[in-house]
Amino acid sequence: MKFKTQKIAYWFFLSALMLFSLQIIYGFIMGFAHMGMDGLHDYIPFNTARATHTNLLVVWLILGFMGAAYYIIPEESQTELYSPKLAIIQLVAFLIVGVIAIGGFHFNWWEGRKFLEIPRPLDFLVVVDVLAFMFNILMTLFKGKRQTTTAMVLTMGLLFMALLYLPGMVWFDNHTLDSFYRWYVVHLWVEGVWELIMGGILAFLLIKITGVDREVIEKWLYVIVGLTFLSGILGTGHHFYYIGVPSYWLWIGGIFSALEPFAFLGMALFAINMYRKGEKKHPNKTALQWTLGAAVVSFFGAGVLGAAHTLPGVNLYTHGTLVTAMHGHMAFWGAYAMIVFAMIAYAMPNLTGRKHYDTNITRYAFWISNVGMIGMTTAFGAAGIAQVYMERIIGIEFMQTQVEIQSHFLVLVLSATVFSIGIGLYIYNFFQYGQPTDEALIKD
Amino acid sequence: MLTKSQAKLFFLAGTIIFSLIFLALSYDTTVNQLDEITHAENLSEEAIKGRIIWDENNCMGCHTLLGEGAYYAPELTKVVERRGAGYIKGALMSPTPWGEHTSGRKMVAYGFSEEEANSLVAFFTWIGEIETNGFPAKPAYEVEKIDTEVE
Ligand code: HEM
Ligand code: HEM
Ligand SMILES: [Fe+2]
Secondary structure, three states, X not given: OOOHHHHHHHHHHHHHHHHHHHHHHHHHHHHHHHOOOOOOOOOOOHHHHHHXXXXXXXXXXXXXXXXXXXXXXXXXXXXOOOOHHHHHHHHHHHHHHHHHHHHHHOOOOOOOOOOOOOOHHXXXXXXXXXXXXXXXXXXXXXXXXXXOHHHHHHHHHHHHHHHHOHHHHOOOOOHHHHHHHHHHHHHHHHHHHHHHHHXXXXXXXXXXHHOOOHHHHHHHHHHHHHHHXXXXXXXXXXXXXXXXXXXXXHHHHHHHHHHHHHHHHHHHHHHHHHHHHOOOOOOOHHHHHHHHHHHHHHHHHHHHHHHOOOOHHHHHHHOOOHHHXXXXXXXXXXXXXXXXXXXXXXXXXXXHOOOOOOOHHHHHHHHXXXXXXXXXXXXXXXXXXXXXXXXXXHOOOHHHHHHHOHHHHHHHHHHHHHHHHHHHHHHHHHHHXXXXXXXXXXXX | OOOHHHHHHHHHHHHHHXXXXXXXXXXXXXXXXXXXXXXXXXXOHHHXXXXXHHHHOOHHHOOEEXXXXXXXXXXXXXXXXXXXXXXXXXXXXXXXXXXXXXXXXXXXXXXXXXXXXXXXXXXXXXXXXXXXXXXOOOOOOOOOOXXXXXX
């Protein structure tokens, strides 16, 4: 690392990985419940497990993004972080709010709004916390020696993410209206501003790892985030189709969301081409593996598997089935979990001065987790397609259909076990590095 | 060849143009058309109360409504039409976990009062009348209708 304050990132990465582990445990609870083994029902009913699983996901990814920003922004701006103390306070506060929220889910304290279950009073605390984070990042940028495109795109993504949280905090009596603005948050995050964050991190990593000229990388970064917004904003329509809106959303949502995969295709081609153009001399092959992996797997998970059910004619039958869960898993994994993993894999040797990369453990962590995720995606997909045919086309009752497809959840749980072994190895490798130290400082 | 500043222009112009179109369409949808499509005039006090109960208990954490939610328990958009008010109230007021023995899944035993159950039924009735562009699609076949026994 080049600046002492970059060390702050470590604590964000550590917290992120711990919460991710907890997320996985709740995933298993749901996997078993789908098999008819709902033994924990009295203490952790399905809706509690689900809200915990998805909210932990969002919280740990955001912690990962924050950690990435605390590492990247000082290095790009060539200055120390504005206030390391504020960063620590902001981290601890974020964790406390998160723990209260997750605890609340176990005592029926929440809002029944998919992905935004955190109760309103805590929403305000989240906003204050994110403002503190943004303040720290922006102050660092302003006092910095230079403002790079990479840093600007990353910061813009983070800032828009904070702003877009607000439409999700308004109460509407009309359920359709509530859903409509809920998508302003959920969709415009994952298929909009988070792609800026992903693009920013990706560009930073490619500049560092491939050694390709910054100007070239940043030019393509603009093209990719341009494609993202060109398709993704009106693409929000793919969530509006059937919730009680004018029918023009069918074709607007259909056409524009069908273009969304091009942004992810762009990301994949970009990463692969920069790698091929580059010098291939950087020793941290582990970071490279996760970086290229994120770009490729996100194209499959988000781009291909998203496009598979995005046209209104298909979505009419798949909407709200396990087909959606199939796509949700690989998309979140490929795009956001893997880019955070790439960032951690790149940052850890620099923060600690130790070189635990490119070992058998790191290679197994990568391949085992990805093979597990492919298995999980396949299991959800098989269950989802069977569900669509049985329930939606043949007209068999919901619960009867679910009994018929239970065996796919055995495959899910087995694949999830494989996946978890990969994640376990990744976390083991993380701890091999130990804590960051000032001795790892490098003078240019 | 594309230059960096052209790429930047592409990004900024695209973002601004498509954001404006999106906001204009959102305005048209929510301000001009939504009340009619959702029959907002039928949104009674009772139905709103039902929605609050729906929200406070995170029913969407197991069920889908308008196709949104979790995939653990049945789709409820047309539940009043499908099951009738009596069956729904049975599930909501049951003091023991509601569920079919074959699936192993259970619903939380909320033990709602008659009044609360009526509010939820009013909410579902309102939801069921929203014009949804054809969702849920009518199945092409009707293989079997099963009657679940009420305990
Ligand atoms: C990294 C990016 C993405 C992530 C993390 C993601 C994640 C998700 C998640 C979690 C859902 C479930 C939402 C819900 O029903 O409440 C969803 C739904 C959906 N996604 Fe994505 N997605 C991504 C990109 C895409 C792309 C690029 C497309 C289209 C090409 C797409 C198409 C869809 C569609 C059509 C649905 C609605 C499914 C339904 O009707 O039930 N997604 N996505
Ligand atoms: C051990 C691993 C995991 C298991 C067994 C698991 C299982 C599940 C199950 C059963 C559901 C609920 C589907 C329903 O509503 O019925 C779910 C939802 C979800 N999980 Fe996982 N999961 C695991 C890991 C992950 C990971 C690693 C991610 C993201 C990177 C993730 C993201 C999600 C998302 C976004 C949803 C909501 C999907 C939707 O509503 O369409 N899960 N998971
Ligand atoms: Fe979307």
